[in-house]
Amino acid sequence: MYEKPFEAEEVQNYSQKCCVALVLDTSSSMAGESIDQLNFGIQSFLKEIRADTANLGQKLELGIITFDTAVTRVFEPQLAESLKFKPLSVNGTTMMVDGVREGIKMVSQRKQWYKQTGQTYFRPWVIMITDGDPDSDQQGELPKLAAEIRQGMDDEDFWFMAIGVTGAKMATLEQISHEKMEPRKLAGLKFSEFFRWLSSTIADVAKGQNVSDAMKKNSDDAWDGGFKI
Protein backbone atom coordinates (compact mmCIF):
# COMPACT_ATOMS: atom_id res chain seq x y z
CA MET A 1 0.00 0.00 0.00
CA TYR A 2 1.38 3.39 -1.05
CA GLU A 3 1.62 5.60 2.04
CA LYS A 4 4.24 8.19 1.16
CA PRO A 5 2.97 11.60 2.31
CA PHE A 6 3.39 14.64 0.11
CA GLU A 7 5.98 17.11 1.25
CA ALA A 8 7.25 20.52 0.17
CA GLU A 9 8.79 23.57 1.76
CA GLU A 10 6.56 26.59 2.07
CA VAL A 11 7.25 29.99 0.53
CA GLN A 12 8.17 32.94 2.78
CA ASN A 13 5.80 35.87 2.38
CA TYR A 14 5.43 39.26 4.00
CA SER A 15 2.81 39.10 6.75
CA GLN A 16 -0.49 40.98 6.67
CA LYS A 17 -0.69 43.42 9.53
CA CYS A 18 -3.16 43.84 12.35
CA CYS A 19 -2.87 47.06 14.33
CA VAL A 20 -4.07 47.24 17.95
CA ALA A 21 -4.15 50.53 19.85
CA LEU A 22 -4.36 50.06 23.61
CA VAL A 23 -5.90 53.17 25.17
CA LEU A 24 -5.17 52.91 28.86
CA ASP A 25 -6.44 54.84 31.86
CA THR A 26 -3.46 55.96 33.95
CA SER A 27 -5.34 58.34 36.20
CA SER A 28 -4.56 58.38 39.93
CA SER A 29 -7.37 55.96 40.75
CA MET A 30 -5.40 53.25 38.91
CA ALA A 31 -2.56 53.60 41.47
CA GLY A 32 -1.30 50.56 43.35
CA GLU A 33 -2.36 47.04 42.49
CA SER A 34 -4.37 48.10 39.39
CA ILE A 35 -1.48 49.68 37.50
CA ASP A 36 0.91 46.92 38.65
CA GLN A 37 -1.43 44.23 37.30
CA LEU A 38 -2.00 46.19 34.08
CA ASN A 39 1.76 46.51 33.52
CA PHE A 40 2.25 42.84 34.27
CA GLY A 41 -0.62 41.93 31.92
CA ILE A 42 0.90 43.88 29.02
CA GLN A 43 4.30 42.29 29.59
CA SER A 44 2.72 38.81 29.58
CA PHE A 45 0.78 39.76 26.42
CA LEU A 46 4.01 40.68 24.65
CA LYS A 47 5.66 37.45 25.78
CA GLU A 48 2.78 35.35 24.44
CA ILE A 49 2.85 37.15 21.11
CA ARG A 50 6.58 36.60 20.74
CA ALA A 51 6.14 32.91 21.55
CA ASP A 52 3.28 32.44 19.07
CA THR A 53 4.12 29.67 16.64
CA ALA A 54 2.01 31.20 13.86
CA ASN A 55 4.31 34.21 13.78
CA LEU A 56 1.91 36.68 15.39
CA GLY A 57 4.84 38.87 16.41
CA GLN A 58 5.40 39.65 12.73
CA LYS A 59 1.72 40.48 12.15
CA LEU A 60 0.54 42.37 15.20
CA GLU A 61 1.48 46.03 15.47
CA LEU A 62 0.83 47.43 18.90
CA GLY A 63 0.47 51.10 19.86
CA ILE A 64 -0.08 52.33 23.41
CA ILE A 65 -1.81 55.54 24.45
CA THR A 66 -2.36 56.62 28.03
CA PHE A 67 -4.88 59.12 29.29
CA ASP A 68 -4.86 60.92 32.64
CA THR A 69 -4.58 64.71 32.86
CA ALA A 70 -3.01 64.48 29.43
CA VAL A 71 -3.14 62.11 26.49
CA THR A 72 0.21 60.55 25.59
CA ARG A 73 1.28 58.32 22.76
CA VAL A 74 3.62 56.15 24.79
CA PHE A 75 4.38 53.80 21.90
CA GLU A 76 3.64 54.40 18.23
CA PRO A 77 2.36 51.28 16.44
CA GLN A 78 5.19 48.83 15.94
CA LEU A 79 5.67 45.11 15.57
CA ALA A 80 4.80 43.61 18.92
CA GLU A 81 7.90 41.44 18.86
CA SER A 82 10.18 44.49 18.84
CA LEU A 83 8.26 46.69 21.29
CA LYS A 84 10.36 47.44 24.37
CA PHE A 85 7.70 48.06 26.97
CA LYS A 86 8.37 50.28 29.97
CA PRO A 87 5.92 50.06 32.89
CA LEU A 88 3.32 52.82 32.99
CA SER A 89 2.83 55.11 35.94
CA VAL A 90 -0.26 56.98 37.13
CA ASN A 91 -1.08 60.66 37.35
CA GLY A 92 -4.08 62.98 37.67
CA THR A 93 -7.54 62.84 36.13
CA THR A 94 -9.37 60.94 33.34
CA MET A 95 -9.31 62.50 29.84
CA MET A 96 -11.03 59.43 28.45
CA VAL A 97 -12.74 61.05 25.45
CA ASP A 98 -9.49 62.58 24.15
CA GLY A 99 -7.70 59.29 24.81
CA VAL A 100 -10.17 57.26 22.75
CA ARG A 101 -10.07 59.83 19.95
CA GLU A 102 -6.28 59.60 19.92
CA GLY A 103 -6.59 55.80 19.63
CA ILE A 104 -8.93 56.15 16.65
CA LYS A 105 -6.54 58.66 15.10
CA MET A 106 -3.60 56.33 15.67
CA VAL A 107 -5.17 53.36 13.88
CA SER A 108 -6.46 55.59 11.10
CA GLN A 109 -2.95 56.96 10.49
CA ARG A 110 -1.54 53.45 10.53
CA LYS A 111 -4.10 52.32 7.97
CA GLN A 112 -3.07 55.20 5.73
CA TRP A 113 0.52 54.07 6.04
CA TYR A 114 -0.41 50.47 5.18
CA LYS A 115 -2.20 51.75 2.07
CA GLN A 116 0.68 54.00 1.05
CA THR A 117 3.14 51.15 1.41
CA GLY A 118 0.92 48.64 -0.37
CA GLN A 119 0.38 46.42 2.67
CA THR A 120 -2.84 44.54 3.23
CA TYR A 121 -4.18 44.65 6.75
CA PHE A 122 -6.90 43.37 9.02
CA ARG A 123 -9.37 45.80 10.52
CA PRO A 124 -7.53 47.50 13.40
CA TRP A 125 -8.64 47.44 17.03
CA VAL A 126 -8.95 50.24 19.58
CA ILE A 127 -9.14 48.77 23.08
CA MET A 128 -9.83 51.13 25.95
CA ILE A 129 -9.34 50.10 29.57
CA THR A 130 -10.55 52.32 32.39
CA ASP A 131 -11.56 52.22 36.02
CA GLY A 132 -13.39 55.53 35.99
CA ASP A 133 -15.57 58.01 34.17
CA PRO A 134 -14.41 60.89 31.95
CA ASP A 135 -13.53 64.23 33.55
CA SER A 136 -16.55 66.49 33.97
CA ASP A 137 -15.41 68.79 31.15
CA GLN A 138 -15.36 65.76 28.81
CA GLN A 139 -18.83 64.47 29.65
CA GLY A 140 -20.50 66.74 27.08
CA GLU A 141 -18.40 65.14 24.35
CA LEU A 142 -19.61 61.59 25.05
CA PRO A 143 -22.56 61.63 22.58
CA LYS A 144 -20.22 62.87 19.82
CA LEU A 145 -17.63 60.23 20.66
CA ALA A 146 -20.34 57.54 20.64
CA ALA A 147 -21.38 58.71 17.15
CA GLU A 148 -17.77 58.64 15.94
CA ILE A 149 -17.32 55.09 17.24
CA ARG A 150 -20.65 53.99 15.73
CA GLN A 151 -19.64 55.43 12.37
CA GLY A 152 -16.20 53.81 12.49
CA MET A 153 -17.64 50.40 13.40
CA ASP A 154 -20.40 50.63 10.76
CA ASP A 155 -17.89 51.66 8.11
CA GLU A 156 -15.63 48.77 9.18
CA ASP A 157 -12.81 51.24 9.89
CA PHE A 158 -11.93 49.73 13.27
CA TRP A 159 -13.19 47.59 16.15
CA PHE A 160 -13.74 49.39 19.42
CA MET A 161 -13.78 47.48 22.69
CA ALA A 162 -14.20 49.03 26.15
CA ILE A 163 -13.07 47.17 29.25
CA GLY A 164 -14.16 48.40 32.66
CA VAL A 165 -12.08 47.72 35.74
CA THR A 166 -13.70 47.84 39.21
CA GLY A 167 -14.89 51.40 39.71
CA ALA A 168 -15.55 52.06 36.02
CA LYS A 169 -18.88 53.65 35.18
CA MET A 170 -20.17 50.90 32.92
CA ALA A 171 -23.13 52.98 31.72
CA THR A 172 -20.65 55.36 30.08
CA LEU A 173 -18.86 52.47 28.38
CA GLU A 174 -22.23 51.15 27.21
CA GLN A 175 -23.07 54.61 25.85
CA ILE A 176 -19.99 54.83 23.64
CA SER A 177 -19.81 51.16 22.56
CA HIS A 178 -21.37 49.61 19.48
CA GLU A 179 -23.80 46.71 19.93
CA LYS A 180 -21.49 44.55 17.82
CA MET A 181 -18.89 44.80 20.57
CA GLU A 182 -20.43 45.49 23.93
CA PRO A 183 -18.35 46.70 26.88
CA ARG A 184 -16.98 44.05 29.21
CA LYS A 185 -16.16 44.21 32.87
CA LEU A 186 -12.89 42.78 34.05
CA ALA A 187 -13.29 40.30 36.89
CA GLY A 188 -11.12 41.61 39.73
CA LEU A 189 -7.74 42.66 38.35
CA LYS A 190 -7.39 39.80 35.90
CA PHE A 191 -5.49 41.78 33.31
CA SER A 192 -3.20 38.85 32.49
CA GLU A 193 -6.19 36.62 31.74
CA PHE A 194 -7.73 39.36 29.59
CA PHE A 195 -4.53 39.85 27.61
CA ARG A 196 -4.15 36.07 27.18
CA TRP A 197 -7.65 36.02 25.69
CA LEU A 198 -6.81 39.05 23.52
CA SER A 199 -3.64 37.45 22.20
CA SER A 200 -5.50 34.21 21.25
CA THR A 201 -8.34 36.18 19.67
CA ILE A 202 -6.06 38.47 17.65
CA ALA A 203 -3.97 35.45 16.63
CA ASP A 204 -7.09 33.85 15.14
CA VAL A 205 -8.13 37.11 13.46
CA ALA A 206 -4.65 37.50 12.00
CA LYS A 207 -4.98 34.01 10.53
CA GLY A 208 -8.14 35.09 8.75
CA GLN A 209 -10.92 34.08 11.14
CA ASN A 210 -13.77 36.57 11.49
CA VAL A 211 -13.82 38.53 14.72
CA SER A 212 -17.08 37.24 16.22
CA ASP A 213 -16.03 33.62 15.64
CA ALA A 214 -12.60 34.28 17.10
CA MET A 215 -14.12 35.95 20.18
CA LYS A 216 -16.53 33.07 20.69
CA LYS A 217 -13.86 30.44 20.18
CA ASN A 218 -11.54 31.82 22.85
CA SER A 219 -13.01 31.35 26.28
CA ASP A 220 -13.29 34.56 28.27
CA ASP A 221 -14.52 32.96 31.50
CA ALA A 222 -11.24 33.63 33.24
CA TRP A 223 -11.48 37.41 33.05
CA ASP A 224 -15.00 38.41 32.01
CA GLY A 225 -16.95 39.84 34.91
CA GLY A 226 -20.18 39.26 33.02
CA PHE A 227 -21.40 42.84 32.64
CA LYS A 228 -24.88 43.34 31.20
CA ILE A 229 -27.17 46.37 31.55
Add this chain to the structure above:
Amino acid sequence: MKWDSFQFSLGGMLGPIMPKCQGCIRRQELIKRLEQQVEKLESEVAKLNLLLTPPDNPSQTVVTIDAVPPEAGWAHLKASVTGFGKASLQDAHDLTIEGEYAVLIVCDGAGSLKHSKAGADFVVKHLRDSFLELIKAGEAITQESWAERARALLLEASQALKSKSQSDRMNFGDFGCTCIVVLAGPDFVACAHVGDGRAGYLDASGHWRALMTPHKGALANSTVFMTMLEPASLEQLVRSKFVPVRTRAVVALSDGPEDVCWQVSTFDPSGQKVIDPNQPSNEFLGKIANQLAGATAKNVPQEKLDKLWQDFLREGTPKLKTQVDDKTLLLALRG
Protein backbone atom coordinates in the same frame (compact mmCIF):
# COMPACT_ATOMS: atom_id res chain seq x y z
CA MET B 1 46.98 58.03 4.65
CA LYS B 2 45.27 55.68 7.07
CA TRP B 3 47.36 54.70 10.06
CA ASP B 4 47.08 50.98 9.31
CA SER B 5 48.32 51.37 5.74
CA PHE B 6 51.18 53.59 6.95
CA GLN B 7 52.20 50.82 9.35
CA PHE B 8 51.84 48.26 6.62
CA SER B 9 53.88 50.17 4.04
CA LEU B 10 56.85 50.60 6.34
CA GLY B 11 56.38 47.56 8.52
CA GLY B 12 58.11 45.19 6.12
CA MET B 13 61.41 47.08 6.33
CA LEU B 14 61.38 48.54 9.79
CA GLY B 15 59.12 46.28 11.82
CA PRO B 16 55.89 47.56 13.36
CA ILE B 17 55.83 51.32 13.52
CA MET B 18 54.52 52.60 16.82
CA PRO B 19 53.44 56.21 17.11
CA LYS B 20 55.40 58.20 19.64
CA CYS B 21 53.33 61.34 19.69
CA GLN B 22 50.71 61.25 22.54
CA GLY B 23 48.24 63.16 20.37
CA CYS B 24 48.60 60.48 17.69
CA ILE B 25 47.98 57.73 20.25
CA ARG B 26 44.84 59.47 21.52
CA ARG B 27 43.58 60.02 17.99
CA GLN B 28 44.29 56.39 17.15
CA GLU B 29 42.36 55.21 20.21
CA LEU B 30 39.52 57.56 19.37
CA ILE B 31 39.38 56.23 15.81
CA LYS B 32 39.33 52.67 17.13
CA ARG B 33 36.53 53.48 19.54
CA LEU B 34 34.55 55.20 16.80
CA GLU B 35 35.12 52.26 14.47
CA GLN B 36 33.85 49.89 17.17
CA GLN B 37 30.78 52.08 17.68
CA VAL B 38 30.09 52.16 13.94
CA GLU B 39 30.46 48.39 13.80
CA LYS B 40 28.00 47.99 16.69
CA LEU B 41 25.51 50.37 15.10
CA GLU B 42 25.83 48.59 11.76
CA SER B 43 25.10 45.31 13.48
CA GLU B 44 22.00 46.83 15.16
CA VAL B 45 20.84 48.23 11.81
CA ALA B 46 21.35 44.83 10.20
CA LYS B 47 19.23 43.22 12.94
CA LEU B 48 16.49 45.80 12.45
CA ASN B 49 16.60 45.34 8.69
CA LEU B 50 16.23 41.63 9.22
CA LEU B 51 13.06 42.31 11.18
CA LEU B 52 11.67 44.88 8.79
CA THR B 53 12.83 43.55 5.46
CA PRO B 54 10.69 40.74 4.19
CA PRO B 55 12.21 37.78 2.42
CA ASP B 56 13.48 38.45 -1.08
CA ASN B 57 11.94 36.94 -4.14
CA PRO B 58 15.11 35.65 -5.77
CA SER B 59 14.94 34.56 -9.36
CA GLN B 60 13.77 31.00 -9.11
CA THR B 61 15.58 27.92 -10.19
CA VAL B 62 13.79 25.50 -12.42
CA VAL B 63 12.73 22.18 -10.91
CA THR B 64 12.72 19.58 -13.65
CA ILE B 65 9.49 17.64 -13.61
CA ASP B 66 9.58 13.93 -14.32
CA ALA B 67 7.60 12.61 -17.27
CA VAL B 68 4.22 11.00 -16.78
CA PRO B 69 3.48 8.15 -19.23
CA PRO B 70 1.21 9.43 -22.04
CA GLU B 71 -1.29 6.64 -21.38
CA ALA B 72 -1.86 8.10 -17.90
CA GLY B 73 -3.53 11.13 -19.51
CA TRP B 74 -3.75 13.97 -16.97
CA ALA B 75 -2.46 12.86 -13.56
CA HIS B 76 -3.98 15.02 -10.88
CA LEU B 77 -4.43 15.97 -7.24
CA LYS B 78 -7.54 17.55 -5.81
CA ALA B 79 -8.76 18.33 -2.31
CA SER B 80 -10.56 20.93 -0.21
CA VAL B 81 -10.08 20.92 3.55
CA THR B 82 -11.53 23.10 6.31
CA GLY B 83 -9.38 25.74 7.88
CA PHE B 84 -7.95 25.23 11.36
CA GLY B 85 -10.64 25.37 14.03
CA LYS B 86 -13.46 25.83 11.51
CA ALA B 87 -16.63 23.77 11.89
CA SER B 88 -17.54 23.47 8.22
CA LEU B 89 -16.03 23.74 4.76
CA GLN B 90 -16.95 26.69 2.54
CA ASP B 91 -14.67 25.90 -0.42
CA ALA B 92 -15.83 23.70 -3.31
CA HIS B 93 -13.95 22.33 -6.30
CA ASP B 94 -14.08 20.12 -9.34
CA LEU B 95 -11.35 18.69 -11.55
CA THR B 96 -12.60 16.98 -14.68
CA ILE B 97 -10.54 15.38 -17.41
CA GLU B 98 -12.07 15.08 -20.86
CA GLY B 99 -9.60 13.63 -23.35
CA GLU B 100 -6.89 16.20 -23.98
CA TYR B 101 -8.65 18.75 -21.78
CA ALA B 102 -8.41 19.39 -18.07
CA VAL B 103 -10.97 21.64 -16.36
CA LEU B 104 -10.14 22.92 -12.87
CA ILE B 105 -12.78 24.85 -10.92
CA VAL B 106 -12.31 26.37 -7.46
CA CYS B 107 -14.98 28.31 -5.56
CA ASP B 108 -14.45 29.86 -2.14
CA GLY B 109 -17.63 30.68 -0.22
CA ALA B 110 -17.49 33.99 1.68
CA GLY B 111 -16.91 33.24 5.35
CA SER B 112 -19.43 35.76 6.60
CA LEU B 113 -22.34 34.72 4.33
CA LYS B 114 -24.73 32.04 5.52
CA HIS B 115 -25.33 30.22 2.24
CA SER B 116 -21.91 30.68 0.70
CA LYS B 117 -21.08 26.96 0.68
CA ALA B 118 -24.33 26.24 -1.19
CA GLY B 119 -23.37 29.03 -3.61
CA ALA B 120 -19.89 27.56 -4.12
CA ASP B 121 -21.27 24.04 -4.69
CA PHE B 122 -23.87 25.31 -7.15
CA VAL B 123 -21.40 27.39 -9.19
CA VAL B 124 -18.86 24.54 -9.35
CA LYS B 125 -21.45 22.06 -10.64
CA HIS B 126 -22.99 24.50 -13.07
CA LEU B 127 -19.65 25.53 -14.56
CA ARG B 128 -18.37 21.96 -14.79
CA ASP B 129 -21.43 21.05 -16.86
CA SER B 130 -21.09 24.18 -19.02
CA PHE B 131 -17.41 23.70 -19.77
CA LEU B 132 -17.81 19.98 -20.44
CA GLU B 133 -20.57 20.79 -22.87
CA LEU B 134 -18.33 23.34 -24.55
CA ILE B 135 -15.51 20.79 -24.93
CA LYS B 136 -17.80 17.99 -26.12
CA ALA B 137 -19.39 20.30 -28.67
CA GLY B 138 -15.94 20.67 -30.22
CA GLU B 139 -16.23 24.44 -30.21
CA ALA B 140 -12.93 26.09 -31.06
CA ILE B 141 -11.52 27.96 -28.07
CA THR B 142 -9.27 30.73 -29.28
CA GLN B 143 -7.57 33.84 -28.00
CA GLU B 144 -10.29 35.88 -29.72
CA SER B 145 -13.25 33.96 -28.37
CA TRP B 146 -12.15 33.00 -24.84
CA ALA B 147 -12.84 36.18 -22.87
CA GLU B 148 -16.34 36.62 -24.21
CA ARG B 149 -17.20 32.92 -23.94
CA ALA B 150 -15.93 32.64 -20.37
CA ARG B 151 -17.74 35.81 -19.26
CA ALA B 152 -20.98 34.51 -20.74
CA LEU B 153 -20.65 31.15 -18.95
CA LEU B 154 -19.81 32.74 -15.60
CA LEU B 155 -22.73 35.17 -15.91
CA GLU B 156 -25.00 32.28 -16.80
CA ALA B 157 -23.91 30.40 -13.66
CA SER B 158 -24.50 33.50 -11.54
CA GLN B 159 -27.95 34.04 -13.03
CA ALA B 160 -28.89 30.40 -12.54
CA LEU B 161 -27.88 30.73 -8.89
CA LYS B 162 -29.97 33.88 -8.62
CA SER B 163 -33.03 32.11 -10.03
CA LYS B 164 -32.56 29.22 -7.64
CA SER B 165 -32.17 31.51 -4.60
CA GLN B 166 -35.30 33.40 -5.65
CA SER B 167 -37.35 30.25 -6.13
CA ASP B 168 -36.15 29.06 -2.70
CA ARG B 169 -37.08 32.51 -1.29
CA MET B 170 -33.57 33.16 -0.09
CA ASN B 171 -31.38 36.24 -0.29
CA PHE B 172 -29.16 35.93 -3.39
CA GLY B 173 -26.38 37.96 -1.75
CA ASP B 174 -26.00 35.28 0.97
CA PHE B 175 -24.69 32.84 -1.67
CA GLY B 176 -21.54 34.88 -2.37
CA CYS B 177 -18.47 32.96 -3.48
CA THR B 178 -15.39 33.50 -5.61
CA CYS B 179 -14.71 31.40 -8.69
CA ILE B 180 -11.69 30.31 -10.74
CA VAL B 181 -11.89 28.24 -13.91
CA VAL B 182 -8.74 26.92 -15.59
CA LEU B 183 -9.10 25.14 -18.89
CA ALA B 184 -6.07 23.41 -20.41
CA GLY B 185 -6.47 22.14 -23.98
CA PRO B 186 -4.22 20.55 -26.59
CA ASP B 187 -2.59 23.84 -27.54
CA PHE B 188 -3.69 26.44 -25.05
CA VAL B 189 -4.31 27.19 -21.38
CA ALA B 190 -6.99 29.65 -20.35
CA CYS B 191 -8.33 31.07 -17.13
CA ALA B 192 -11.32 33.14 -16.05
CA HIS B 193 -12.07 34.23 -12.52
CA VAL B 194 -14.11 36.37 -10.16
CA GLY B 195 -12.49 37.19 -6.82
CA ASP B 196 -9.33 35.92 -5.20
CA GLY B 197 -7.27 32.73 -5.14
CA ARG B 198 -4.51 31.87 -7.62
CA ALA B 199 -4.03 29.91 -10.82
CA GLY B 200 -1.00 29.10 -12.91
CA TYR B 201 0.61 26.88 -15.52
CA LEU B 202 4.01 25.41 -16.29
CA ASP B 203 5.71 27.07 -19.26
CA ALA B 204 8.10 25.46 -21.75
CA SER B 205 11.18 26.74 -19.90
CA GLY B 206 10.12 24.93 -16.71
CA HIS B 207 8.89 28.04 -14.85
CA TRP B 208 5.44 28.22 -13.31
CA ARG B 209 3.54 31.32 -14.43
CA ALA B 210 0.51 33.05 -12.95
CA LEU B 211 -2.70 32.85 -14.99
CA MET B 212 -4.70 35.42 -13.03
CA THR B 213 -4.44 38.49 -10.83
CA PRO B 214 -6.81 38.18 -7.88
CA HIS B 215 -9.32 40.88 -7.01
CA LYS B 216 -8.13 42.12 -3.63
CA GLY B 217 -8.99 45.16 -1.55
CA ALA B 218 -6.66 46.91 0.88
CA LEU B 219 -8.45 45.17 3.75
CA ALA B 220 -7.27 41.57 4.16
CA ASN B 221 -9.69 38.99 2.74
CA SER B 222 -11.82 41.56 0.89
CA THR B 223 -12.74 40.58 -2.67
CA VAL B 224 -15.63 40.32 -5.16
CA PHE B 225 -18.16 37.50 -5.55
CA MET B 226 -20.12 35.72 -8.24
CA THR B 227 -23.32 37.21 -6.82
CA MET B 228 -22.09 40.66 -7.92
CA LEU B 229 -22.07 39.76 -11.62
CA GLU B 230 -24.35 41.85 -13.80
CA PRO B 231 -24.15 42.29 -17.59
CA ALA B 232 -22.92 45.85 -17.04
CA SER B 233 -20.13 44.85 -14.64
CA LEU B 234 -19.07 41.71 -16.45
CA GLU B 235 -15.94 43.07 -18.12
CA GLN B 236 -14.78 44.57 -14.87
CA LEU B 237 -15.51 41.60 -12.60
CA VAL B 238 -14.61 38.62 -14.80
CA ARG B 239 -10.92 38.69 -15.56
CA SER B 240 -9.62 36.28 -18.17
CA LYS B 241 -6.39 35.14 -19.74
CA PHE B 242 -5.58 32.94 -22.71
CA VAL B 243 -2.09 31.58 -23.41
CA PRO B 244 -1.64 29.79 -26.75
CA VAL B 245 0.80 27.12 -25.53
CA ARG B 246 0.61 23.42 -24.80
CA THR B 247 1.30 23.22 -21.09
CA ARG B 248 2.41 20.21 -19.07
CA ALA B 249 0.80 21.29 -15.84
CA VAL B 250 -1.86 23.59 -14.40
CA VAL B 251 -2.74 24.59 -10.88
CA ALA B 252 -5.69 26.39 -9.23
CA LEU B 253 -6.20 27.21 -5.57
CA SER B 254 -8.35 29.17 -3.14
CA ASP B 255 -6.65 31.91 -1.13
CA GLY B 256 -6.26 29.59 1.90
CA PRO B 257 -3.04 27.86 0.78
CA GLU B 258 -1.65 30.68 -1.41
CA ASP B 259 0.77 31.87 1.25
CA VAL B 260 2.45 28.47 1.15
CA CYS B 261 3.01 27.87 -2.57
CA TRP B 262 2.98 31.34 -4.11
CA GLN B 263 5.03 34.49 -3.63
CA VAL B 264 2.15 36.84 -2.83
CA SER B 265 3.75 39.56 -0.75
CA THR B 266 7.25 40.94 -0.80
CA PHE B 267 9.04 44.23 -0.21
CA ASP B 268 10.10 46.24 -3.21
CA PRO B 269 13.06 48.32 -2.03
CA SER B 270 13.00 50.53 -5.12
CA GLY B 271 9.46 51.72 -4.48
CA GLN B 272 9.65 51.21 -0.68
CA LYS B 273 6.39 49.29 -0.92
CA VAL B 274 5.06 45.86 -0.26
CA ILE B 275 4.00 44.34 -3.57
CA ASP B 276 2.30 41.15 -4.72
CA PRO B 277 4.70 39.53 -7.21
CA ASN B 278 2.02 36.88 -7.91
CA GLN B 279 4.75 34.35 -8.54
CA PRO B 280 4.08 30.63 -8.21
CA SER B 281 6.90 28.80 -6.47
CA ASN B 282 8.86 26.54 -8.85
CA GLU B 283 10.29 24.79 -5.83
CA PHE B 284 6.98 24.01 -4.17
CA LEU B 285 4.90 23.18 -7.22
CA GLY B 286 7.77 21.35 -8.95
CA LYS B 287 8.32 19.18 -5.89
CA ILE B 288 4.63 18.33 -5.62
CA ALA B 289 4.34 17.66 -9.37
CA ASN B 290 7.32 15.31 -9.15
CA GLN B 291 5.77 13.39 -6.27
CA LEU B 292 2.57 13.14 -8.31
CA ALA B 293 4.54 11.87 -11.32
CA GLY B 294 6.28 9.32 -9.09
CA ALA B 295 3.00 8.09 -7.60
CA THR B 296 1.41 7.89 -11.05
CA ALA B 297 4.31 5.74 -12.28
CA LYS B 298 3.51 3.39 -9.38
CA ASN B 299 -0.18 3.30 -10.35
CA VAL B 300 -1.33 4.65 -6.99
CA PRO B 301 -5.15 4.80 -7.10
CA GLN B 302 -6.67 8.28 -7.45
CA GLU B 303 -8.62 7.97 -4.16
CA LYS B 304 -5.40 7.23 -2.31
CA LEU B 305 -3.63 10.17 -3.94
CA ASP B 306 -6.48 12.51 -3.07
CA LYS B 307 -6.47 11.26 0.53
CA LEU B 308 -2.72 11.87 0.84
CA TRP B 309 -3.19 15.28 -0.76
CA GLN B 310 -5.96 16.10 1.69
CA ASP B 311 -3.63 15.18 4.58
CA PHE B 312 -0.96 17.44 3.13
CA LEU B 313 -3.33 20.39 2.79
CA ARG B 314 -4.52 19.83 6.34
CA GLU B 315 -1.12 19.86 8.03
CA GLY B 316 1.72 19.34 5.54
CA THR B 317 3.55 22.55 6.52
CA PRO B 318 3.49 24.80 9.62
CA LYS B 319 1.40 27.47 7.85
CA LEU B 320 -1.08 24.92 6.48
CA LYS B 321 -1.53 23.57 9.99
CA THR B 322 -2.60 26.91 11.43
CA GLN B 323 -4.36 28.47 8.43
CA VAL B 324 -7.96 29.16 9.44
CA ASP B 325 -9.14 29.76 5.87
CA ASP B 326 -10.37 26.72 3.95
CA LYS B 327 -7.72 25.25 1.66
CA THR B 328 -8.32 23.99 -1.86
CA LEU B 329 -5.50 23.15 -4.25
CA LEU B 330 -5.91 21.37 -7.59
CA LEU B 331 -2.98 20.33 -9.74
CA ALA B 332 -3.02 18.48 -13.05
CA LEU B 333 0.04 17.10 -14.85
CA ARG B 334 -0.19 16.00 -18.46
CA GLY B 335 1.08 12.59 -19.45
